[in-house]
Amino acid sequence: MHTKTVAQLAQGLQQGEFSSVELTTAYLERIEKLDGQVNAYVTVTAEQALVAARAADARIKAGTAGPLTGIPIAHKDIFCTDGVRTSCGSKMLDNFVAPYDATVVSRFKEAGVVMLGKTNMDEFAMGSSNETSYYGPVRNPWDLNAVPGGSSGGSAAVVAARLAAASTGTDTGGSIRQPAALCGITGLKPTYGLVSRYGMIAFASSLDQAGPMAQSAEDCAIMLGAMAGFDKRDSTSLERSVPDYRAGLNNPLAGLKIGLPKEYFGEGLDAGVARVVEAAIAEYKKLGAEVIEISLPNTHLAVPVYYVVAPAECSSNLSRFDGVRFGYRCEDPKDLMDLYKRSRGEGFGPEVKRRIMIGTYVLSAGYYDAYYLKAQKARQLISNDFKSAFEQVDVIMGPTAPTVAFNLGEKSSDPVTMYLSDIYTIAANLAGLPGMSIPAGFVGNRPVGLQLIGNYFDEARLLNVAHQYQQVSDWHSRLPDGFK
Amino acid sequence: MQWEVVIGLEIHAQLATQSKIFSGAAIAYGAEPNTQACAVDLGLPGVLPVLNAEAVRMAVKFGLATGCEIGQRSIFARKNYFYPDLPKGYQISQHDLPIVGRGALEIELEDGSIKIVGITRAHLEEDAGKSLHEDFAGLTGIDLNRAGTPLLEIVSEPDMRSAKEAVAYMRKIHALVQYLEICDGNMQEGSFRCDANVSVRPKGQHAFGTRAEIKNLNSFRYIERAINFEVERQIDVIEGGGTIVQETRLYDPDKHETRSMRSKEEAFDYRYFPDPDLLPVVIEDSFIEAVRATLPELPAAKKQRFEQDYGLKGDEAAILTGSRELASYFETVVQASGGEAKLAANWVTSELLGALNRDGKELGDSPVSAEMLALMIKRIVDNTISGKIAKQVFAAMWAGEGDADTIIAAKGLKQVTDTGFIEKIIDEVLANSPTQVADYKAGKEKMLGYLVGQIMKASQGKANPAQVNQLLKQKL
Numbered sequence: 001m002h003t004k005t006v007a008q009l010a011q012g013l014q015q016g017e018f019s020s021v022e023l024t025t026a027y028l029e030r031i032e033k034l035d036g037q038v039n040a041y042v043t044v045t046a047e048q049a050l051v052a053a054r055a056a057d058a059r060i061k062a063g064t065a066g067p068l069t070g071i072p073i074a075h076k077d078i079f080c081t082d083g084v085r086t087s088c089g090s091k092m093l094d095n096f097v098a099p100y101d102a103t104v105v106s107r108f109k110e111a112g113v114v115m116l117g118k119t120n121m122d123e124f125a126m127g128s129s130n131e132t133s134y135y136g137p138v139r140n141p142w143d144l145n146a147v148p149g150g151s152s153g154g155s156a157a158v159v160a161a162r163l164a165a166a167s168t169g170t171d172t173g174g175s176i177r178q179p180a181a182l183c184g185i186t187g188l189k190p191t192y193g194l195v196s197r198y199g200m201i202a203f204a205s206s207l208d209q210a211g212p213m214a215q216s217a218e219d220c221a222i223m224l225g226a227m228a229g230f231d232k233r234d235s236t237s238l239e240r241s242v243p244d245y246r247a248g249l250n251n252p253l254a255g256l257k258i259g260l261p262k263e264y265f266g267e268g269l270d271a272g273v274a275r276v277v278e279a280a281i282a283e284y285k286k287l288g289a290e291v292i293e294i295s296l297p298n299t300h301l302a303v304p305v306y307y308v309v310a311p312a313e314c315s316s317n318l319s320r321f322d323g324v325r326f327g328y329r330c331e332d333p334k335d336l337m338d339l340y341k342r343s344r345g346e347g348f349g350p351e352v353k354r355r356i357m358i359g360t361y362v363l364s365a366g367y368y369d370a371y372y373l374k375a376q377k378a379r380q381l382i383s384n385d386f387k388s389a390f391e392q393v394d395v396i397m398g399p400t401a402p403t404v405a406f407n408l409g410e411k412s413s414d415p416v417t418m419y420l421s422d423i424y425t426i427a428a429n430l431a432g433l434p435g436m437s438i439p440a441g442f443v444g445n446r447p448v449g450l451q452l453i454g455n456y457f458d459e460a461r462l463l464n465v466a467h468q469y470q471q472v473s474d475w476h477s478r479l480p481d482g483f484k
Numbered sequence: 485m486q487w488e489v490v491i492g493l494e495i496h497a498q499l500a501t502q503s504k505i506f507s508g509a510a511i512a513y514g515a516e517p518n519t520q521a522c523a524v525d526l527g528l529p530g531v532l533p534v535l536n537a538e539a540v541r542m543a544v545k546f547g548l549a550t551g552c553e554i555g556q557r558s559i560f561a562r563k564n565y566f567y568p569d570l571p572k573g574y575q576i577s578q579h580d581l582p583i584v585g586r587g588a589l590e591i592e593l594e595d596g597s598i599k600i601v602g603i604t605r606a607h608l609e610e611d612a613g614k615s616l617h618e619d620f621a622g623l624t625g626i627d628l629n630r631a632g633t634p635l636l637e638i639v640s641e642p643d644m645r646s647a648k649e650a651v652a653y654m655r656k657i658h659a660l661v662q663y664l665e666i667c668d669g670n671m672q673e674g675s676f677r678c679d680a681n682v683s684v685r686p687k688g689q690h691a692f693g694t695r696a697e698i699k700n701l702n703s704f705r706y707i708e709r710a711i712n713f714e715v716e717r718q719i720d721v722i723e724g725g726g727t728i729v730q731e732t733r734l735y736d737p738d739k740h741e742t743r744s745m746r747s748k749e750e751a752f753d754y755r756y757f758p759d760p761d762l763l764p765v766v767i768e769d770s771f772i773e774a775v776r777a778t779l780p781e782l783p784a785a786k787k788q789r790f791e792q793d794y795g796l797k798g799d800e801a802a803i804l805t806g807s808r809e810l811a812s813y814f815e816t817v818v819q820a821s822g823g824e825a826k827l828a829a830n831w832v833t834s835e836l837l838g839a840l841n842r843d844g845k846e847l848g849d850s851p852v853s854a855e856m857l858a859l860m861i862k863r864i865v866d867n868t869i870s871g872k873i874a875k876q877v878f879a880a881m882w883a884g885e886g887d888a889d890t891i892i893a894a895k896g897l898k899q900v901t902d903t904g905f906i907e908k909i910i911d912e913v914l915a916n917s918p919t920q921v922a923d924y925k926a927g928k929e930k931m932l933g934y935l936v937g938q939i940m941k942a943s944q945g946k947a948n949p950a951q952v953n954q955l956l957k958q959k960l
Contacts, residue, residue: 080529235535312757316573336624
């Protein structure tokens with residue numbers, strides 16, 4: 001059963017080939033047996049999963065099931081889940097049991113989804129390798145010596161290893177797309193404002209966006225249909241109707257204009273990754289697409305701008321973790337200042353502290369204009385690049401990440417090198433555009449992702465473009481050895 | 485050396501919305517600690533703020549009433565600092581682009597002259613919770629009921645030159661926000677409070693002196709005393725050869741002094757930046773016009789109308805328009821009494837306000853309603869009772885003995901207009917007062933008053949005074 005996609009599983013459930021309880025049990029058994037190798041789950045909610053599976057079976061029987069009813073998925077541990085520990089990969093929240101569901105979680109609940117558990121992640125979503133987690137690194141199912149990418153490394157790994165039918169992730173600078181690429185799965189970061197951020201623990205509020213991670217574009221379409229839509233509890237969510245993302249999956253690509261930004265194929269791109277991406281582009285040409293070289297001249301600003309804006313917002317967002325009301329509190333604080341200093345000093349890991357310090361610095365009196373304000377202006381330039389590009393092309397393509405998955409520990413002592421793993425993904429967050437990563441091949445035994453960037457609210461087109469490629473390739477349906 | 489005092493005020497008016505500024509939690513005062521704080525107010529991980537449209541409407545109302553500019557695009561910003569009763573580690577406020585911009589307010593000084601005080605801006609922000617240091621034996625309790633309560637911070641220009649002017653300005657804003665029904669004005673509960681920026685400079689000097697900010701003043705008396713204390717302190721320091729340091733000070737009403745809280749060096753760097761969780765507030769002209777249509781008659785216009793329509797004197801009109809509630813009480817009395825504006829003004833300003841003041845009651849708690857007072861006035865006008873007897877009736881109504889008619893009947897206070905009865909009393913009094921009658925006839929006109937008094941006394945105040953006068957003169 002675990003080799004099936006969400007779409008196939010839904011069919012099996014509807015046709016009574018198996019029940020949700022059987023399916024859920026099968027996944028729980030796989031998790032029990034295999035998760036030790038990858039460390040992708042922080043919490044497995046077996047009991048609740050079986051309760052939900054029984055309820056889903058009843059719905060299926062009653063004929064009130066939807067396309068996700070009874071499907072076992074995993075949520076990134078950044079989404080608050082009522083009554084279940086929500087750690088955000090941090091010691092700070094190791095003891096935090098959320099008293100409410102994030103909007104994303106409650107929408108999946110309403111759809112009848114079975115939550116198998118919560119996935120491992122970089123601490124507070126800050127990292128590109130899943131090595132900053134308090135719960136230890138996740139390993140890449142394709143090569144256990146390699147990182148899965150981050151920050152949604154656990155969510156990528158559970159799909160790659162088929163320890164869940166699909167998962168949710170969040171993407172602030174590439175945290176869905178980069179691990180999707182490194183783990184050989186399909187991941188979508190929607191337009192900023194499409195999916196509610198309520199209940200998703202904030203890293204950088206103006207960049208954070210939740211999205212689906214799955215085996216295929218079709219599965220992402222099904223997942224996104226449940227996640228998307230206006231939420232009155234999130235002022236940045238947009239009031240617009242949610243299209244049927246599956247409806248246009250089979251549209252032909254003849255005449256599609258694909259833009260290849262020359263800046264995404266320059267220095268720093270691994271030659272093997274470049275070859276895989278070029279082969280995928282060639283495939284698109286066969287499907288009738290037209291390829292146009294374009295320029296996004298401010299691409300070089302993306303990483304520096306991001307490392308001003310994201311830390312600035314995180315330095316403020318993470319102030320609530322002060323040891324006063326919830327989360328980690330140091331032992332025997334002497335006074336208030338001691339409580340603050342030690343709770344935060346002991347509760348946060350080094351990468352989180354580094355970003356809080358950068359953010360505090362760039363917002364400080366006398367530095368604000370030079371850093372934060374300037375970064376906001378540069379951010380506008382980056383958006384403008386895309387605006388011009390989308391006047392010429394329908395979709396932008398390139399590599400998701402400059403290299404395939406690197407080895408555990410390889411970059412963890414060099415933050416700047418680590419930050420450069422998101423060099424191609426960050427710009428979409430800064431501009432608020434939707435982006436996808438789809439499996440396009442391998443370098444050795446490690447997967448390569450092809451990135452698709454679309455215009456605002458053009459998710460349906462991205463999914464269509466991705467789906468058409470997946471009709472003529474099988475990279476997305478391959479399983480790593482040891483997880484077959 | 486002659487010193488000039490320079491004062492600017494930052495007034496915090498708690499907006500009278502049903503719920504908090506960024507969450508749906510209620511804001512009633514005095515609830516059990518932490519019973520009016522939802523996930524958003526607690527700053528739980530993952531929660532987001534959603535702006536209360538009513539708070540925006542109220543802020544715009546204030547801006548329109550003071551002729552201030554309305555910020556067509558205003559931005560919420562985060563003011564970052566750590567404190568246990570500040571759950572998110574930042575306060576959502578407005579920094580660069582406030583919702584209300586420049587304007588001005590006229591205040592009347594004690595000598596009757598008019599002064600214009602500039603309003604710099606007014607911005608929306610959320611209140612913090614409360615830290616409770618008592619009852620926890622060495623620990624601090626946190627009550628987050630107040631966290632997220634909407635505040636309008638009204639910042640004045642440094643235009644005031646004495647504590648009295650500051651109080652006059654504060655009173656004016658206090659009356660205005662209540663007129664607009666955007667704040668209950670309750671200073672004891674902290675719904676209306678201010679911080680005062682105070683400095684002194686040699687008279688004639690253009691540049692401002694270094695200022696101290698006195699925090700959290702919540703009564704008109706304290707404001708005046710705190711400012712006066714601070715002014716004297718600053719003058720003493722300067723005249724003693726010292727310099728004023730920019731700092732935040734607290735006023736201690738028990739010791740009647742201000743104390744340093746923190747200096748500029750210790751001041752927080754709040755690291756303001758636009759709150760990415762909230763979109764810019766864009767205010768359309770149509771919204772402004774819709775709010776303008778809901779503006780009530782403002783105090784100045786009402787005072788003028790009272791003078792014109794009711795023929796009231798300036799000071800009477802000023803008293804009666806001091807609060808919207810009192811003005812409305814007065815107008816109800818006028819209407820229900822059949823247009824007896826002068827009598828109504830007299831009775832409201834003297835008897836009613838006197839009784840409220842004496843018993844420490846608010847108008848809302850008055851045992852004598854506007855309708856009751858109107859009925860009593862009608863009874864004066866139709867000669868059922870005299871003005872003097874009316875005081876007795878008012879006292880009885882105040883004591884809860886019923887309406888005027890009930891009291892007049894129960895106590896037999898109905899005025900006597902029966903000429904025969906009055907003449908009989910006059911005859912008795914004249915017979916008993918031969919000396920006074922003789923004096924009167926000898927030219928001592930004052931004796932008439934004495935005789936009237938005696939007659940009224942003998943009638944137990946019930947004789948109609950006009951008739952008594954007339955008949956007495958005839959008989960004499």
